Amino acid sequence: MVCFINRKNEIRILEDIYRSSSSSLVVIYGRRRVGKTELSREFIKEKKAVYIFIEIKPETLIFKDLEESLGEALKIIPRIDSWDDFFNLIFEQKEKLIILFDEFQNLSKVNPGIFSKIQKYWDLNHNESQHMFLIIGSYVGMIKKIFKDTKEPLFGRATMLFNLKPFNFFDSYAFLSAFFDLETEEASRFYFIFGGVPKYLLLAGQMGTCDPVETFKRLFIDTKILTEEGKNILTLEFGSEHRSYFSILEAISSGNATPKEISDYTGLQPGAVSKYLHELVNNYEIVIGEKPVIMSRARDTRYFLLDNFFNFWFRFIYRNSRLLEINPEKAFELIMKDINSYFGKAFEKLAAEFLIEMNRKGSLHFEFMDIGKWWHKNEEIDIITLNREKKEISFFECKWSSLNNKEVEIIFTELKRKAALVKWHNSKRKERFGIIAKDIKNKEKLKSMGYLVFDLRDFAPFLLRRNESR
Helix, strand or coil: CCCCCCCHHHHHHHHHHHCCCCCEEEEEECCCCCCHHHHHHHHHCCCCEEEEECCCCCHHHHHHHHHHHHHHHHCCCCCCCCHHHHHHHHHHCCCCCEEEEECHHHHHHHCCCHHHHHHHHHHHHHHHCCCEEEEEECCHHHHHHHHHCCCCCCCCCCCEEEECCCCCHHHHHHHHCCCCCCCHHHHHHHHHHHCCCHHHHHHHHHHCCCCHHHHHHHHHHHCCCCCCHHHHHHHHHHHHHHHHHHHHHHHHHCCCCCHHHHHHHHCCCHHHHHHHHHHHHHHCCCEEEECCCCCCCHHHCEEEECCHHHHHHHHHHHCCHHHHHHCHHHHHHHHHHHHHHHHHHHHHHHHHHHHHHHHHHCCCCCCCCEEEEEEECCEEEEEEEEECCCCEEEEEEEEEEEECHHHHHHHHHHHHHHHCCCCCCCCCCEEEEEEEEEEECCHHHHHHCCCEEEEHHHCHHHHHHHHHHC
16 A cells, blocks of 8 residues: 655645635646645645535536535535526635645636626635635646636636646655665656655556566556546647647657747747747647756756656657557567666766765755756856855766776866856856766775765665655
8 A cells, every 4th residue: 555655845834824814826837747636635624625526427426526526525415407496505614624626727617707607606605714725727828817817717726826837856756666666767767767756656666567668568558547637738738739738748759849940840830839838838748948057047957857758758658659550579679779778868967866866964064056058059067056146057868877997087087178168257156067867986095086986886875764754
């Protein structure tokens, strides 16, 4: 049995809001499978709550569901023939209630005018009530429109909009450790493929093995449980324009990071690419637009997928969808040829998470306030950390490989050359140089020379600590 893992901060925030004597309207949204329902159910345990799952079906059937849910909470089954009956009954209750709407966005298809009615009852009654309305939504773009669009009835009504994110690497490890005794390298590969999405980690634990590639093969090729997952989720999110969005996401997952590269890859006009990228970044939160951490200009923006699972799915599954149907073994062979290259790029994100975790725990002998990539023309540095107050800068290269002395020497020589190109307090700054890799020979000697060198063995203490405290 898997316990409820590390949403302690989210639970604490919800508890703080619940303890208030005033009413609240809290919106929890995020991509599907991320654990919104599990979080809400954990929160309402031992509390007086009405749970309503909104299916797209006739209102009369939803009213029956409301009667049943209210009956469980109030110990008397009411008669609900309209939304007016429901809200009048709710606001007549003096004892504090949690009213939880799961898949709230589906109400727009059940009754297009429902949000105006909710606005009316909220505005009339919330000042005299202490109830907590908890809204759960899976379609990020739609939920953001309902509560953030100034033209929508519920704009400005939410006490808090809470974007529930997937687990980071350390919490993903804690989740998987309920199933497998994993080495850091295997845990990393699981994270590169499945990301930090609890549902996929659960499937990996229940149906897979401690070998992440074998688990990938079982879930994507043998049983096909996750083969259509990206399509099933995002087609609903994007609607009729999903093919254009999909082509852009495939382009980004394949390493095309600039609008021009994406336009060339997809054949879409630059104006259309710009429009879709804006939506993917701001409305759907699937893509991030990054600028160099130093010396950035608007035209320097590059685009990356935020989610490891979607990144993996578009790069390997969506792009090879026809071959996976015709010849699964051949598709698997092609994926294996390219997978280490993918792992190498995914490791850069993991290395940044590792540095952030060390910085948060005070495990570095310095402190940074900013972290990011850097590039200029054809030059790139994987990670730069900055302390702008102290004018301290650290340069890191990330390698998903085992490095010997000669390779380390070459990397540091090249890193120092590129660092000299970074124009930032050059005559006054304190510089540090580092490598993060799978394995590094003679780490202690390199550390004595003033270098920052970390490999997967340095991740272990943070994994164990997080696992023991969950």
